[in-house]
Amino acid sequence: MRRTIPGLAFFLVCVLYSSTAVTQIIEWEVGLTSNRALIRARGVSAAVQAAPTILYLAGLTGNTGFSDELESILENYARTEERSRPVKLIIIPVANPDGEELIFPPLGRAYAENPVSHALWRWIGTHAPDLVIVAGQDAGGFVDALQGEAVASFGSIPVQVFSTRTTGLNFLLALQQAEASEASLELARRLVRTPAELADQLAQSYGYNFSTPAYVPGMSLIGRMRLGQMQEIEIQLQPYLTGSAIEVYNASVMAGQLVFAEFAERTGNAAARQLTINAAELAFDEQGNPRAAMPMHAEMSDSFFMVTPLLVKAGKLTAESKYFDMAARHVNYMREMLVQENGLYRHSPEADVAWSRGNGFPALGMALSLSDFPETHPAYGALMSIFIHHLESLLPYQDVDGMWHEVIDYPGSFAEITSTAMIGIAIKRGLDRNWLPAATYQPVLDKIWRAVSIRTSLGGEFINACTSTGKMLSLDAYLDRPAILGRDDRAGGVVMLFANEMAGNR
Numbered sequence: 001m002r003r004t005i006p007g008l009a010f011f012l013v014c015v016l017y018s019s020t021a022v023t024q025i026i027e028w029e030v031g032l033t034s035n036r037a038l039i040r041a042r043g044v045s046a047a048v049q050a051a052p053t054i055l056y057l058a059g060l061t062g063n064t065g066f067s068d069e070l071e072s073i074l075e076n077y078a079r080t081e082e083r084s085r086p087v088k089l090i091i092i093p094v095a096n097p098d099g100e101e102l103i104f105p106p107l108g109r110a111y112a113e114n115p116v117s118h119a120l121w122r123w124i125g126t127h128a129p130d131l132v133i134v135a136g137q138d139a140g141g142f143v144d145a146l147q148g149e150a151v152a153s154f155g156s157i158p159v160q161v162f163s164t165r166t167t168g169l170n171f172l173l174a175l176q177q178a179e180a181s182e183a184s185l186e187l188a189r190r191l192v193r194t195p196a197e198l199a200d201q202l203a204q205s206y207g208y209n210f211s212t213p214a215y216v217p218g219m220s221l222i223g224r225m226r227l228g229q230m231q232e233i234e235i236q237l238q239p240y241l242t243g244s245a246i247e248v249y250n251a252s253v254m255a256g257q258l259v260f261a262e263f264a265e266r267t268g269n270a271a272a273r274q275l276t277i278n279a280a281e282l283a284f285d286e287q288g289n290p291r292a293a294m295p296m297h298a299e300m301s302d303s304f305f306m307v308t309p310l311l312v313k314a315g316k317l318t319a320e321s322k323y324f325d326m327a328a329r330h331v332n333y334m335r336e337m338l339v340q341e342n343g344l345y346r347h348s349p350e351a352d353v354a355w356s357r358g359n360g361f362p363a364l365g366m367a368l369s370l371s372d373f374p375e376t377h378p379a380y381g382a383l384m385s386i387f388i389h390h391l392e393s394l395l396p397y398q399d400v401d402g403m404w405h406e407v408i409d410y411p412g413s414f415a416e417i418t419s420t421a422m423i424g425i426a427i428k429r430g431l432d433r434n435w436l437p438a439a440t441y442q443p444v445l446d447k448i449w450r451a452v453s454i455r456t457s458l459g460g461e462f463i464n465a466c467t468s469t470g471k472m473l474s475l476d477a478y479l480d481r482p483a484i485l486g487r488d489d490r491a492g493g494v495v496m497l498f499a500n501e502m503a504g505n506r
Contacts (some may be wrong), residue, residue: 033120
């Protein structure tokens with residue numbers, strides 16, 4: 001597919017060097033080396049969103065001296081007015097700062113193994129350039145892999161070698177008619193989907209196995225309920241509704257009982273209602289007194305989601321205030337333990353690390369809880385303030401593409417999809433309920449939706465879904481958690497819920 005920008009060529013010739021003001025340059029954090037050195041990208045936008053994207057990349061074998069030339073190309077291009085630019089231009093001046101051994105397509109576990117190879121591969125894939133211009137020596141089969149493989153599941157990308165011919169005005173003018181790369185075409189296919197279409201696509205692949213009644217498969221079942229697939233869901237729940245015992249032995253199974261709460265609320269099913277109450281009753285001792293917090297929280301911020309919405313659902317289904325009281329008690333207990341001075345949550349007291357999903361869970365859990373929490377309850381105002389303050393604390397850490405990262409406040413850690421989708425659900429719910437100001441949060445939500453859509457394939461595969469994570473003891477342990485590229489039940493459920501939320505399916 002050939003792209004053109006009508007009437008731009010003559011105008012560009014006239015004004016390309018007439019402007020001296022440098023437009024705002026976009027900055028990206030591509031990833032980290034083994035030594036935690038930051039790999040950076042910089043770029044400027046084009047006259048139109050559909051313009052080709054050109055990536056100049058240097059330093060595959062270390063800082064080889066081309067970085068200044070690439071910076072100069074970008075700075076000169078940035079001096080043109082945006083309306084006169086035929087392409088979106090991006091540079092990665094030093095792709096491999098420490099000169100590590102590279103291999104493409106990357107092998108091993110991202111990002112603990114071959115971190116630079118994984119970072120470049122996935123970042124380039126999600127930005128889907130139409131042409132990559134490589135300055136300096138190739139390394140690890142990079143050039144052949146880009147041209148011959150589906151980069152991070154997107155598609156192949158043409159490559160040219162850097163030379164004086166690839167830096168001038170005439171070269172940029174010619175690129176306004178550049179063929180779209182296979183990667184770029186795939187990105188466009190992902191972005192054109194509506195939220196309802198994305199939810200339907202994921203419902204074809206996820207939500208078909210509830211043999212373990214835990215939160216990971218449960219989120220997909222709730223997503224399918226919101227798509228109206230109640231009969232199919234009832235078949236999966238039938239063994240539990242007709243007497244199969246459920247032992248709630250950890251927080252994940254506790255959160256899985258939300259499936260029964262949702263089903264009871266939609267159908268009035270008495271057995272599902274009782275399963276919800278059975279789990280919620282664990283918050284009270286044998287005499288019926290409230291515990292200090294819900295059991296099995298394991299001192300982890302996950303429990304804002306794993307526990308609180310279930311207690312609130314029990315309160316809604318029974319009209320008993322003790323469940324709302326206990327939900328507020330649990331939130332205050334966990335917040336006092338885990339909130340940091342910057343308003344983010346550490347995952348657990350074992351390490352003062354603001355893990356991605358360790359902040360996605362509180363955002364999502366509080367949004368779901370407040371949706372059913374009585375506004376007349378004495379704790380409602382305080383809980384709303386906790387929710388809003390947390391979202392305000394997250395805003396500065398959203399990256400330019402719309403993502404939050406594996407360690408929220410650690411530059412260069414990987415852009416993580418499940419936490420971003422969780423925060424997206426919370427913001428969408430907050431906007432729809434008028435809890436949040438649209439002027440601030442709607443642009444944030446728009447970026448989240450675009451970012452999550454890009455990282456979700458038409459076949460239900462994801463980029464950078466952090467694997468299951470318990471208490472880690474160090475920052476490095478969180479930074480090195482496996483980042484899944486492919487199918488993932490957790491991401492399938494959470495992104496389906498986000499798509500449903502965006503589509504208004506509740």
